[in-house]
Amino acid sequence: MPDRIEVDGVDEGALRALVPRVLAGLVRRGEDFNAAEDALQAALLDALRVWPTQPPRDPRAWLTTVATRRLVDARRGQTARQRREDAVLSDPRLSDPSLSDPAQGATEEGDDTLFLLFLCCHPDLSPTSQVALTLRAVGGLTTREIADAFYVPEATMAQRISRAKRTLHGRRLDRPGDLAVVLRVLYLIYTTGHGSRVDLTGEAIRLARQLTLATDEPEARGLLALMLLNHARLPARLDADGRIVTLDRQDRRLWDTRQIAEGVRVLQSALAVQTDDRPPGRYQIEAAIAALHDDATSAEETDWPQILAWYDDLVALTADPFRDDPAAVLGRAVAVGHVLGPAAGLRETDRLRETIGDRHRWHAVRGHLHQLAGDTTAAAGAYAEAAHRATDVAERDHLIRLAARARASTISNDER
Incomplete structure (x- = not known):
């Protein structure tokens, strides 16, 4: 996509929001991911030329139609696809670039965005490629913005995204990433966003909201709750000089109480469907720990015994937490220190000396x-x-x- 979209009389943010929806619609119907993105880029450039004097009534349908024609043009000369080309070209909706009627059978916008999100988490892509492609194709961020978020040169990020698209080139996209992969990618985007120059945290929360509307999986709601409960403390995390303020010293009056209340409601809805055969997953447990911190009116009133109980559940999720999940064990060591005494907490950290000392x-x-x-x-x-x-x-x-x-x-x- 163009790194900047400037159209007189058109909201740039609204136009950006259209990009993943149109791209998802093209890919959903079987178009190659890379070819679809190239066609959409050409359609956006056409929009820069046409829209100032001929604004469409339905911009999404306009972009879809023009991108479709670009794809058809690109396929000319390919005998194996000639019949499909003829069928598309015979559609009267393709005759007018200023077309405004939406294509029949278009999928819902939210479904299209989620479809694209799952494709960007394709199992053949590396985790870094999944994140970069998700931010580019679904989040609508420019290559420069993504590079800034990860503090790498723009050229490096462009190569990373190009490699991801080459990996998907020519493949049938019928093996999108599973939900666990999507949740991990969204959480990685969220955690990266805390130290970035781009609002990745807000983008991760937006995508997580859409995901919870499309699935009843409790872990999806657990992730959204975790993001909300952590994000609520954001205004108090830095002092006036931009220095880190630890949780025990934060001014809790700055916390976003509405976001905390929403996070608690989302978490409760996730925990309500759990059974003995289906205990809470990682994101629900971490959200429960965050909720207990948020519920305390002061550091001294923190319910450390309950936090320790949740940490016990968290480390039990992993067969060898000291090797595979040392962050959870470290968090538990802090809780042990507050409940059973600092010496007991230090003994817990001693068990991690060889792995992460x-x-x-x-x-x-x-x-x-x-x-x-x-x-x-x-x-x-x-x-x-x-x-x-x-x-x-x-x-x-x-x-x-x-x-x-x-x-x-x-x-x-x-x-x-």
Whole structure:
């Protein structure tokens, strides 16, 4: 797609929103993904020329029709498809570029978008390609915006997207990614969005909302709830200078209470359909933990025993969580520290020393637990080591401040 769409008298945002719907409609009827996107790009360029003087009554139908004609033109000379070309060209709706009537049998817009979302999560694509193609084809982001979100050069992202489309070229797209893959891709888009220059978090939530309308799978609602409950705390995550504020120090008056209430309702609807034979999945459990944090009016009122119980369920989902899900084990170690004491929490982290002892989050969690125990000297050392290993600048600066604060507490205690 063109990196910028500028049409006099046409809302650029509305035009962008049309792109995934038209593309999905073309692919759904059997067009090659790459060829369909090229045809749609040509149709958008035609729109730049025609719409200022001949605005269509139905822009989506106009783009679909013109893109279809481009596809037909591209297939000329291919004998095997001549019969199909003749049938399409005989359609009177293709005779007028300013056509405004929608194509008969067009699928619902939401279904088309979701269809495209599942195709972008095709099992033959790598996770990075799935994310990039989803943002490009479904989210309507430009290549430059996606590159900015992932802090890579635009040329690198363009190559990544091109490789993804080449992978799908000429294949029958009858093996779209399964729901678990789609959920993982959406969550990766959401988590990446927190540190990006593009609003990927909002885009991930928008797509998750559409997904919950199309499936009764509780995990889809669990993911939406998790996003909403975490996103509600966004206004309090940074101070006036753009520095990270940890959960226990956030001004909870800044949290979005309406988003929290919605997240809780969505989570409850997911948990209501669970049975002993079908226990809650990862996203529902993580959403339940987030809901307990959001429900506390202060850090001191956090229901840590209930959080620990949910973490027990979370680590039980994995056969070997110490190797395959160390983040969940680290989260549980923090909960253990608050419920059973910092020493017990530290013992939990010791069990992870061989698997992730070289990662900054392991040291950061130990710093928190040492601080909880009142050992500010050990806390300062752990935070400093975490800062040394951190790669994100904002997180590294935050850990440096925590180390300095712990050292200051040590000095203050020594002077008493």
